[in-house]
Amino acid sequence: MSNKLFVGNLSFDTTENDLTDAFAAHGTVTETNLMMDRMTNRPRGFGFVTMSTPEEAQKAIAALNGTDLGGRALTVNVAKPREERPAGGRGFGGGSGGGQRREFGGGGQRSRY
Numbered sequence: 001m002s003n004k005l006f007v008g009n010l011s012f013d014t015t016e017n018d019l020t021d022a023f024a025a026h027g028t029v030t031e032t033n034l035m036m037d038r039m040t041n042r043p044r045g046f047g048f049v050t051m052s053t054p055e056e057a058q059k060a061i062a063a064l065n066g067t068d069l070g071g072r073a074l075t076v077n078v079a080k081p082r083e084e085r086p087a088g089g090r091g092f093g094g095g096s097g098g099g100q101r102r103e104f105g106g107g108g109q110r111s112r113y
């Protein structure tokens with residue numbers, strides 16, 4: 001079993017210190033990461049907590065999964081490895097973008113001759 005835990009359904013007011021405090025009651029917390037939105041720099045509502053041993057991680061799951069933190073019921077389980085995602089533009093395909101629909105080649109331009 002892994003020492004790294006996924007913590008979901010967090011209040012947007014929850015801080016890394018809040019997570020550390022909640023999990024420290026069940027073992028030694030070695031790392032806390034609260035995921036932030038890149039555009040707004042606000043919390044995304046989930047994070048990761050790494051405990052010092054797998055036993056402490058299991059103890060924290062048993063004690064905290066479903067409990068209230070900041071008015072929300074926590075989801076706590078073993079973190080899964082990050083899935084490999086294809087590089088690029090989120091599957092929107094290629095093309096020039098432009099937003100105009102072109103039918104049958106002409107694109108609204110008149111021939112020179």
